[in-house]
Amino acid sequence: MPDMSALSSLSSALAAAVAAAAPSLVSVHSHRSRATGFVWKPGLVVTADETLAEEGEIVLAFADGTSRPVTIAGRDHTTDIALLRFQGKDVAAASLAGGVPPLGALAILVAADQGKPAAALAMVSQSAGAWRSLRGGDIDARIELDTRLRHSAEGGLVLDAAGHAIGMAVRGPRRTLVIPAATIERVASKLETHGRIARGYLGAGLQPVRLDDGLGAMIMSLDKSGPAAAAGLRQGDVITALNKEPFRGMRAMMRELGPDSVGAVVEVAALRAGEPVQFALTIGERPA
Template identity: 65%
Template sequence: MTEPAASILSSLSSALAEIVARAKPTIVSVHSHRSRASGFVWKSGLIVTADEGLAEEGEVSIRFSDGTDRPATIAGRDHTTDIALLRADTATSTPIVLSSAIPDLGSLSVVVAAEQGVTTAALGMVSLSGGRWRSMRGGEIDARIELDIRLRRHHEGGLVLNAAGEAIGMAVQGVRRILVIPGATIARVAARLETHGRIARGYLGLGLQPVELDDDIGAMVMSVDRTGPSAAAGIQQGDIIVGWNNEKLSGVRSLLRSLGPDSVGSVVDVTIRRGGAPVQIKLTIGERAEA
């Protein structure tokens, strides 16, 4: 016998309310200088929030769902993945267990956030579910997830749950859409922020311009930082990079993608053309200074 529609809706409503209630103890409001955001307890004493929703200076405070206010300090932040990590007394809150699950296209998701310490919830659909991508600031994001949902600006940093109640990521404001920073990305970046306070990025000290050659794609050196690693290796303005670690260069973007946290300090073989002649150079990748 077919279950009446009212009963189905009642069951769905109860299930959603239960999912939100389980997440509520971990959700916090983040208050910084003229900025408001949401966040969640990642580990004991550590809170994850959206970097975009965090002021660049001034004091930070946390308001928990029971109305308690506590001071917080910035443990680290990464502008490229929009993840910030705060230290605060979280003794009365429960850390969330992040899942690396990627939601199916068309599946339901719930964003649990906070407004002045009061927990909020919003229901939406996964409008895009794709593979790994790079943000406009160069951060590696493990999956492209977009939600068809409306959120206020201070709900940024809220926790995203799937229909099973698993915490799959953090909601942030994209360009005309709500993005999800996946659980796998948060786990990777937050762990580095906890240990080092920042995410190291490789640095060449070069200004590059893509060029098309007769038989190759190259990256022309437009400028050289005289104190950077490329200048130390002997690369000059006007050189054209055509090879990277004994492979043909596929483009400037692919070269920049190789400058992740693990690249710092590594030695690469760079093939350049100088005056039409090939030159081999060994270059030790440096670390980009904090902005």
């Protein structure tokens, strides 16, 4: 009979890791939506922003069968992180670790379904450096898992083989993505303090237009008290470059207007009635 001691030890270790993480997990119920969250700090729960309904009550369901209403402390759609506040300090907070697992490492997804813990085993199918989401959020590491994520498990904790909570599971285009612990700590801390993440603001409504030598962004509307107007730009001007980087589309421009852009002075190249003009524009903070 083959020696199964190694497999038995692995099984016991996985079960112990799940049992240790489970008390920090809750089910997040919003309008026609079921997801998972975890207690980040006493009275505060982190979950996946995209799982929350835009309106209606949000309730947390706990393993003991109780439920509690929450308020939204803040949310950031660019990193898919939302912070919820509930009454009570009696639920254990998860301890997040800052490590990034290597390619091929085992990972454990721990979630909550109707308040009850659920788990799945996965492998790290991609492990790479920092990246920027399509919505312009800065993510500290690119971690993918070779498993599909149920809707009710989105927002759950991802553990490494040592049982350390390395991040939050969210749905990616093809596989499960992990929002790493470093990103959660950075964003959730700002949401706790400010309720939002600052984003850059030009104060102009733009429309991409095709030019003879590339693309431009025509100013269709202007906030008269916004940064673009203060810099001297006018409705009808066509922006062709920022800091000598040619305009490459609205998505690329929005990615440049992240939290670190607020207060920065950029050189704007534009066309006015076909003639080149330049402006120094101080990026503002997007209104709430």
